[in-house]
Amino acid sequence: MPSPSLSSSPSPSPSPSSSPSSSETLFRRITDYAHRADPYPLYAELREHKVARQEDGKYLVGTYDEIAALLHDPRVSSDVRNRTEPDPALLPPEGLPPAFIGRDDPEHDRLRRLAMRPFGPPHSPGRVDALRGDITRIAEQLADGLRDKERFDLVDDFAFPLPVTVICDLLGVPSGDIPQVHTWADTVVTGLDFTPGEDPGPRRRAAQEARAAMGLYLGELAEKRRRQPTGDMLSALANDGGPDGQLTQEELMVSTVLLLIAGHETTVNLITNGMLTLLRNPEALERLRAEPELMPRAVEELLRYEPPVQFLPQRTPLADIEVAGVTIPEGVPLVLVLASGNRDPLRFPDPDRFDPDRKDNQHFGFGSGIHNCFGAPLARLETQIALTTLISRLDGSRLLEDPPEYRNSPVLRGPRHLPLAQAQR
Amino acid sequence: MSSETRDGRRDGRIVIVGASLAGLRAAETLRDEGFEGELTLVGDEPRLPYDRPPLSKQVLLGKAGAEDCGLPGRRALDARWRLGVSATGLDPAGKSVVLADGERLPFDRLLIATGTRARPWPVPGEAALEGVFTVRTSDDADRLATALDAGPRRVLVIGAGFTGSEVASACRERGLEVTVAERGRAPLIGALGGTVGDWATKLQRAHGVDLRCGVTVTALKGSGGRLTGAEFSDGSRLEADVAVVCLGAVRNTEWLADSGLAAGPRGVACDAGCRVFTMYGIVTDDVFVAGDVARFPHPLFEYQLIALEHWGNAVAQAEVAAHNMVSPGPLRRPHLAVPSFWSSQFGLSVKSVGVPTFSDQVVIAQGSPEDRRLVAVYGYRGRITAAVTVNRAKWLEHYQRLIETAAPFPPGPGAADRLADLEPVPSDVPDPRVLTHGPTVALTGHLPDRRLTLIRPGG
Helix, strand or coil: CCHHHHCCCCCCCCCCCCCCCCCHHHHHHHHHHCCCCCCCHHHHHHHHHHHCCCCCCEECCCHHHHHHHHHHCCCEEHHHHHCCCCCCCHCCCCCCCCHHHHHCCCHHHHHHHHCCCCCCCCCCCCHHHHHHHHHHHHHHHHHHHHCCCCCHHHHHHHHCEEEEHHHHHCCCHHHHHHHHHHHHHHHHHHHHCCCCCCCHHHHHHHHHHHHHHHHHHHHHHHHHHHHHHCCCHHHHHCCEEECCCCCHHHHHHHHHHHHHHHHHHHHHHHHHHHHHHHHHHHHHHHHHHHCCHHHHHHHHHHHHHHHCCCCCEEECCCCEEEEEEECCCCCCCEEECCHHHHHCCCCCCCCCCCCCCCCCCCCCCCEEHHCCCCCHHCCCCCHHHHHHHHHHHCCCEEEECCCECCCCCCCCCCCCCCCEECCCC | HHHHHHCCCCECCCCCECCCCCHHHHHHHHHHHHCEEEEEEECCCCCCCCCCCCHCCCCCCCCCCCCCCCCCCCCCCCCEEEEEECCEEECCCCCCEEECCCCCEEECEEEEECCEEEECCCCHHHHEEECECCCHHHHHHHHHHHHHHHCCCEEEEECCHHHHHHHHHHHHHHHCCEEEEECCCCCHHHHHHHHHHHHHHHHHHHHEEEEEEECCEEEEEEEEEEEEEEEECCCCCECCCCEECCEEECCCCCCCCCCCCHHHHEEEECCCEEEEECCCCCEEEEEEEEECEEEEEHHCCCCCCECCCCCHHHHHHHHHHHHHHHHCCHCCCCCCCCEHHHHHHHHEEEEEEECCCCCCCCEEEEEEEEHEEEEEEEEECCEEEEEEECCCCHHHHHHHHHHHHCCCCCCCCCCCCCCCCCCCECCCCCCHCCCCCCCEECCCCCCCCCHHCCCCCCC
């Protein structure tokens, strides 16, 4: 049934015979690797349309107010099984349920609450803060190892090992298994990529297999912890229950796979983008070196300015939803471009400026609403400590490549490597 | 900025009467906005401002001491504090506040933030019995917590509004036997209507509360100056060592009786910019009001004058009032915040946006009452006016948006976790006269239910 309000859409109605208008190719262009280093002009183009229907039927939303409304709208599903045309890339491995990031209430709520019990308030309010000492120690060790190097890669030598060591330790993954875990995580994230013109089949199958293997591995580890608890999150998830009971073995597997991957890639990018941004803004860097107490606010600005998750590709309306005069039909893929909302001039004055002092900074760096980033307190703490340590211990670093080489993913966007040189003392 | 200095807005003398949440936040906002003159805060309690919500929750559970609830300051104030002395009068012509100790505080601009106090048990002799408590101040909560520590055999809670329900919840969590007496037909019915009230009835009974609705306590009995029990309107009697009187609040306006301002039992009436009206309905320009004691017109609720006993309203209204006190006319702002509040009881988090009593219908839009989670959406004449969540606070922002945009009631289909067969039902907001406890939201205009105009002071 044609939707009457579609005709009032600012973009012309699509017709199969005509060539697509430029706003209809925005998603193709955003995901095109050529725009990875600087997608922000495309986001500005998206904001002119507020809601942009794509040639393949996707709907993109890029303005702050509209994204905020949709993130809080209970009619917007995170479960891709609600798509009229299910996207096999986004489905969980055969036989396993989706993790809570891909579920709706009430199941989302139950699973997330159970996973939260050993991680945050109300049951474990001190968990993240108790990691402060460990994170600082690891960050300082890593940074000290870089001091005498003429050049190094911030990603491999610092931004990757820090959060991965922390999340593995927190969950209870032995350090000897980290390389294997990393290989799986990388394969899973690669499977989420959008590469125009390429057959995604093999990549996605590999991702499904990696996800399944990771789930089995974590499931077995949880079994061990069930017999012999070791004080980590896996032990707690395997042994402790609340009024909701316990996670089933399958739920535990998919939940911990999610935590491990999410606690992995995003923080790596946040730290790397942070250092890149500070090196591009020497005044801000000097200021933070002199006044490290400004770092928490600067990290919030970083989350706005270079968010580690650029857009959410998993949403689906459960009913026709009107947004900014456009009706987004039930069952279509709905893409919320968080990084675009973060640069909306109607919400943030002078949005393309990195302002570590910015006030009233309610960004979408961690999303918003019921799926608001589970690990946000940990990511904040890690990034605050990482950047403070880096700028206090390494002075005279400079970028060797600008822009650096980026990872393929347009969603989890960040440099693959960030080669830096240091003035030798 | 020079014109503002010339008209004295950034200097001069400001007096704030009331040193609780609204008074403190207003003072901080005044300084934030560049007020450089003399600032005096008057409070009748000897303490610095403290936070009240924990007093009926964590403090009664022994998880926090009453003395630990001090409100954190947002900034240095450079203010004179007159604590432990109440204001007894206002001379509008001479522009001064009269204090109980005889001091006169001259002002150029005044903020009234005297809030409310607990409505006492109406029979003074019975109220004075050892074992009879109210919960409003830090000292009240401290005394009640101590009494609960002593392990009373039974606690009687009189009134099943939010405070009464939270007290009952704390007692049950401590393993104490508790009886709740409510004149209305269900707990929380005065704030949330009958549909949610019925759910609260089941909740309290499931937690072992001896809930008695449709009755009043006719007498508190004592022996040797100690409470021993109570008599009910149905002829029954109860033995109890502790009685907690939760009859709602009385607005602290008596000190304004001869001020010529529009101040009375329903509060102090003001315009949308927190400027107080005189008794003739003429707006003043040097007397402002904020917090529980203010009655203000709200456009979302048909410009009825509403008074809200909500933490968030005290903060938002204080900020608007303070801004307007130091801003010239064109830069002044209206107080338009959507009302919201929260409560925690029986292990559940209850939150609300809008005004649930401003409604004729209600529908369970998400969740299910049986599963300890729900979103109840209220409508009035076909538009959404309020939403109440139980353990589902993250959805409130969506419903607030619907309230702000006067979205049609009932909400459309498609929400996650929605049971298909639930249809709107009457919201069943009772006449406040039938309740034991006073309402925490007083709608004092003529809509939507004319009976609501009959809120009266006294028991």
